[in-house]
Amino acid sequence: MAMHQAIWHGGDIGTARTLFPDAPEPWIDLSTGINPYSYPLPDIPASAWQRLPACAEETALVDAARAAYRVPARAGIVAAPGTQILIELLPLLAPGATRVAVVGPTYGEHARTWRKAGHAVEEIAEPAAADAAQVVVLVNPNNPDGRIVPPARLAALGQDIAARGGLLVVDEAFADFDGDASLVPFLPPATVILRSFGKTYGLAGVRLGFAIAEPTLAQVLADRLGPWAVAGPALHVGARALGDPDWLRTAARDRAADAARLDGLLGRAGRVAGGTSLFRLLETAEAPALFDRLGRAGIYVRRFQDQPHRLRFGLPAGETAWARLDAALQVNRP
Amino acid sequence: MAMHQAIWHGGDIGTARTLFPDAPEPWIDLSTGINPYSYPLPDIPASAWQRLPACAEETALVDAARAAYRVPARAGIVAAPGTQILIELLPLLAPGATRVAVVGPTYGEHARTWRKAGHAVEEIAEPAAADAAQVVVLVNPNNPDGRIVPPARLAALGQDIAARGGLLVVDEAFADFDGDASLVPFLPPATVILRSFGKTYGLAGVRLGFAIAEPTLAQVLADRLGPWAVAGPALHVGARALGDPDWLRTAARDRAADAARLDGLLGRAGRVAGGTSLFRLLETAEAPALFDRLGRAGIYVRRFQDQPHRLRFGLPAGETAWARLDAALQVNRP
Numbered sequence: 001m002a003m004h005q006a007i008w009h010g011g012d013i014g015t016a017r018t019l020f021p022d023a024p025e026p027w028i029d030l031s032t033g034i035n036p037y038s039y040p041l042p043d044i045p046a047s048a049w050q051r052l053p054a055c056a057e058e059t060a061l062v063d064a065a066r067a068a069y070r071v072p073a074r075a076g077i078v079a080a081p082g083t084q085i086l087i088e089l090l091p092l093l094a095p096g097a098t099r100v101a102v103v104g105p106t107y108g109e110h111a112r113t114w115r116k117a118g119h120a121v122e123e124i125a126e127p128a129a130a131d132a133a134q135v136v137v138l139v140n141p142n143n144p145d146g147r148i149v150p151p152a153r154l155a156a157l158g159q160d161i162a163a164r165g166g167l168l169v170v171d172e173a174f175a176d177f178d179g180d181a182s183l184v185p186f187l188p189p190a191t192v193i194l195r196s197f198g199k200t201y202g203l204a205g206v207r208l209g210f211a212i213a214e215p216t217l218a219q220v221l222a223d224r225l226g227p228w229a230v231a232g233p234a235l236h237v238g239a240r241a242l243g244d245p246d247w248l249r250t251a252a253r254d255r256a257a258d259a260a261r262l263d264g265l266l267g268r269a270g271r272v273a274g275g276t277s278l279f280r281l282l283e284t285a286e287a288p289a290l291f292d293r294l295g296r297a298g299i300y301v302r303r304f305q306d307q308p309h310r311l312r313f314g315l316p317a318g319e320t321a322w323a324r325l326d327a328a329l330q331v332n333r334p
Numbered sequence: 335m336a337m338h339q340a341i342w343h344g345g346d347i348g349t350a351r352t353l354f355p356d357a358p359e360p361w362i363d364l365s366t367g368i369n370p371y372s373y374p375l376p377d378i379p380a381s382a383w384q385r386l387p388a389c390a391e392e393t394a395l396v397d398a399a400r401a402a403y404r405v406p407a408r409a410g411i412v413a414a415p416g417t418q419i420l421i422e423l424l425p426l427l428a429p430g431a432t433r434v435a436v437v438g439p440t441y442g443e444h445a446r447t448w449r450k451a452g453h454a455v456e457e458i459a460e461p462a463a464a465d466a467a468q469v470v471v472l473v474n475p476n477n478p479d480g481r482i483v484p485p486a487r488l489a490a491l492g493q494d495i496a497a498r499g500g501l502l503v504v505d506e507a508f509a510d511f512d513g514d515a516s517l518v519p520f521l522p523p524a525t526v527i528l529r530s531f532g533k534t535y536g537l538a539g540v541r542l543g544f545a546i547a548e549p550t551l552a553q554v555l556a557d558r559l560g561p562w563a564v565a566g567p568a569l570h571v572g573a574r575a576l577g578d579p580d581w582l583r584t585a586a587r588d589r590a591a592d593a594a595r596l597d598g599l600l601g602r603a604g605r606v607a608g609g610t611s612l613f614r615l616l617e618t619a620e621a622p623a624l625f626d627r628l629g630r631a632g633i634y635v636r637r638f639q640d641q642p643h644r645l646r647f648g649l650p651a652g653e654t655a656w657a658r659l660d661a662a663l664q665v666n667r668p
Contacts, residue, residue, distance in 0.1 A: 009386075009561065010386075011385060011386035011388070012386070012388045012389055012390075013388065014388050014389050014390040015389065029385075032386065034384070034385070034386070038380070038383070038384045041380070041383060046372070046375070047539070048539050049372070049375060049537050049539045049540055049571075050368070050372045050536055050537055050538065050539055051345060051363075051368070051538060051539055052343075052344075052345035052346070052366065052368070052532075052538045052539065053539055053541075054345075054346045054347065054348050055346055055348050055349070056348045081415040081419075081541065081563070081565065082415075082562055082563070082565075084560045084561060084562055084563070085415075085419075085559060085560060085563065087560070088558055088559065088560045109560070113560075116557065198386075202384055203383050203384055204384065204385060204386045204562075204566075205381070205382050205383045205384055205385055205386065205387055205565055205566025205567065206383055206565055206566070206567075207387075207415065207562065207563075207564070207565040207566075223450065224422055225419060225422065226418045226419060226421070226422045226443070226447075227343065227418060228416055228418055228538075228541065229415070229416070229418070229419065229541075230541070231415065231416075231539055231540055231541040231565055231567075231568065232538075232539025232540070232541075233539065233540075233565075233567060234565065237383075
């Protein structure tokens with residue numbers, strides 16, 4: 001990943017160190033929406049590292065994902081080494097689209113990818129403004145503001161878009177803790193839904209994501225990924241974690257409590273404008289100065305190139321981190 | 335991976351079990367060219383699983399790969415989650431090519447991918463027959479026969495192809511044990527060289543491969559993979575293993591000895607028609623019957639859909655495996 005990308009994504013403490021060379025260590029990384037309480041890593045058999053991933057192992061992962069995400073039997077599902085690479089492939093599913101609408105502001109990789117593939121991309125404020133766009137892209141719940149468009153409304157939108165020969169993309173990277181927000185059980189035609197493994201399970205380094213779509217669309221993505229797309233250890237860890245609904249239920253409850261606690265701290269520094277159980281969005285005119293003050297205190301949060309009044313905060317883990325964040329936010333002016 | 339693909343690739347013991355349900359366990363898998371003596375897995379820090387792969391970690395891997403493969407400073411290099419996905423992306427580098435020539439018979443994924451992307455693909459017997467093809471694809475050393483085209487000849491070919499605005503693809507998946515066979519130090523223009531991590535190091539489940547090319551070509555591939563393409567554990571294991579030339583030297587010597595021993599056994603069943611230190615190619619009119627006989631004895635080898643007189647054998651590991659192979663080959667007629 002080139003450094004210029006890293007500066008505007010979160011998750012790279014090397015970037016934080018470059019920006020704030022005098023900050024105290026260890027850094028507290030709140031720059032992502034990755035669960036800081038990871039799913040416990042199971043023992044991984046040596047064969048998962050040594051052998052090519054086998055059909056049976058891929059099937060076990062996909063079966064676990066179908067159950068966890070409530071994928072209809074009629075739908076296809078493709079596992080990939082991270083959602084990012086699926087985002088990069090989506091323009092293959094609508095090669096002739098002249099108008100692509102991204103509901104935003106949102107995660108920047110969607111607009112970037114469609115533009116890179118040669119499409120005209122416009123940002124729209126809500127799905128109703130999609131008008132006659134052939135491709136509509138929505139992150140739901142949205143990143144960074146957590147706005148949720150109800151599945152029933154998206155199902156209707158998907159039908160409309162299918163009727164005009166288009167494509168609806170719904171990125172559910174942050175839907176795991178809120179099953180009711182998911183469009184997966186109601187998958188409309190001409191719709192691709194993305195799910196991410198690493199954020200909820202706190203295992204972003206594993207690189208594992210899924211696309212759920214009608215079988216013909218899913219097959220285009222699978223063909224482009226080719227065989228053995230997902231690493232053996234990722235198949236093993238993913239199947240175990242996705243097959244553990246008890247862990248998910250407990251994590252959803254605990255992270256919601258963390259998010260509420262975080263809102264309590266952030267409310268002193270500005271307006272909490274939403275988020276999910278894995279990140280909260282702060283709006284304040286002082287955001288650039290606050291980013292700097294937090295950085296100098298060794299706390300790395302997510303800023304946005306085109307939304308200078310916003311900062312996104314991931315969840316602190318452990319009382320030391322909470323205390324350091326509390327202290328850094330106490331000072332009212334930088 | 336769909337079952338119909340698995341039947342003609344190696345490496346999936348589930349497929350072998352389906353083909354030969356009564357075979358004795360454990361299976362001896364000789365169906366791949368993966369080193370059965372894996373690089374010892376280092377301890378992997380929890381952060382490699384939990385965090386997004388960081389720039390510094392990717393840089394460490396790429397630096398180790400540059401040194402191991404002797405990549406010229408002027409050249410670009412891209413790390414990917416397996417060579418397969420790079421093969422799938424190569425048609426992006428020559429979108430207008432009307433004639434693609436693959437030197438064969440060889441690894442089938444190259445022709446399959448270019449055809450899938452809509453190109454006319456012809457198989458040619460040697461690079462000199464490339465004629466005016468815009469794209470020439472060569473596996474060097476070749477899989478399955480081990481034929482090596484000297485780098486000096488390929489460098490000249492690359493210059494010719496560059497002069498006519500084409501692309502040369504050299505897949506060096508099996509070049510690690512024979513540094514003199516590599517074109518990397520002499521990288522011509524308009525040339526992409528692929529290197530695979532998993533075969534030599536016996537860690538195919540890790541999914542790690544590289545493309546080496548002039549920076550503009552490498553950037554097209556990097557852009558399409560997007561950020562965080564390689565998993566954290568793969569970055570860690572890959573950097574460690576590629577930075578260990580002593581292990582590579584010992585493995586090259588030991589696997590060459592295994593290959594010579596394997597030739598001794600195979601010579602009784604037909605003609606050894608070449609190979610590398612990780613696999614040997616047997617030619618015999620009895621190949622289909624021998625495939626069945628070995629399968630019924632729990633030994634899975636690689637057959638070829640369009641070359642029914644050939645079988646490819648990976649290296650046995652351990653005296654039990656050698657003895658079982660020896661016994662299964664003793665019977666001269668099926």
